[in-house]
Amino acid sequence: MQYDPIKRSLGKVFNQTPALRIFFYRLLDLLLLRAWYIRRELRRVARQNQKEMQVLDAGSGFGQYVYYMSSLGKQWTIKGVDVKEEQIADCNQFFEKIKRHNRVVFEYADLTKFVNTEAYDLILSVDVMEHILEDELVFANFYQSMKKDATLIISTPSDMGGSDTHHHHEDEGVHGFIDEHVRDGYNAEDIRKKLTKAGFRNIRTSYTYGKAGNISWRLSMKFPIKALNTTKLFFIALPFYYLVTYPIAFVLNWIDISTRHSKGTGLMVVAQK
Template sequence: MHYDPVKNVFASVIRKIPFFRIVFYKMLDMMFLRSWYVRRELKQIRKILGDKKIKILDAGTGYGQYAYFMAKHLSPCEINAVDIKEDWIRDCEEFFKQRKIKNVSFSIADLTKISYSNEFDLIVCVDVMEHIPDDVKVFRNFYDALNENGYLLINTPSIFGGSDVHDEDGESFIGEHARVGYSKEELETKLHPLGFKTTKSKYTYGFWGDKAWRLGIKYPMLLLNTGKIFFILLPVYYLITLPFTLLMMYLDFRKENKIGSGINFIAKK
């Protein structure tokens, strides 16, 4: 089971009808528990940084979901959103231009090759590091790119089943990952020697979050991979399951998970 083909289907739809992109962003924010955690931490970091204008690197912007959120809720700010996928960057550029969002710029970039120096107050990297084999190189680039006392927010699968590595059929749900995920200790082992200090670390998708992920995301994705006809059946599926999914997500969001299949990690330069 691979995730990218389904993501590309959604990308093609929101490319053709820009209004759907806004609806799509709202769906992502509601249905993906990681977005609940990331948006909460972004607001907290914004408060810590005060009222000054901040410069942000959205490292692996994808659909532009978090760039859109930050442009509206972390102002005053200037955002440089980068991704290695050219078509996604071009789609975002066009959409943000149509929406007249002027504090976000987009560019194609390989995070292993970026060479910023003391430029950003905040780097946001959501569900990216699990795709990159040479992660230490990227972490070093992040450190160089941050201003003194700048923050790095990483959201990634954890080692506790983050890529669904223990799936029933033995195949990873996210087949394109370079690693299963990270533990708090591994992130610290790789980040602290570079000069980072841990500010906050929280495992996400614990007992309830994992159940919500399977009910709200995994099982529908499995169906969609078998045929596009299941796009028609999705509304019925979610009409039945959505209340239970959201309740389980809320329970996860409010509790401290000793372990979980995701990790939200914040470090400071």
């Protein structure tokens, strides 16, 4: 299943005015459980660092987390990098319209080649590493690009069904809800070893999307996206669908983020240089 065309369609709908786009960001922040976890980690960083900070969003996509960080840290200078040229141009235009372009910029970058030596106090990477085969090279580049004591935050699917993959016959490979992934997800021990090899310390891994979060994800993301893949007419029904399901998803998200999980389909990783 292709996830990107749906994101693009929604993006076009909400990109007509800056106010609509900000509304869309806020909807995503409420809807996506991963955003709850990421915002919590970013608030921790903000509490510990009241000073000016240089931040990299490695795989910035639609700019959701750059917007949140630019609101959270008024003294933060943020660079968003991505491989999708149209998203870079689009994000630069939006941040110019909302008058934040003096401290927010988006550029094209291939993370396997991108190094900006000792430049950043914080690197955020959300749902990116599962798309990159040469992950150890990227971790080494992150390390090189960070200042001493800087923080790295990674959110990625785990290998416990995070890509919602299911194996078919050998000649067909792996297929799942999200087809663009090069690996099913990360094992907590595996990513810890790779980050340690790159030089990181104080590595903290925690599973996200436990039982409650998984049900919430199916309700708030999987079912509606499957329906939109079937027919674009579901766009009309979408507000009514969420009116019924979102209160349930909200409670499930709250249960998930308030609980420690021994396993889950998502993984949050925080590390220091």
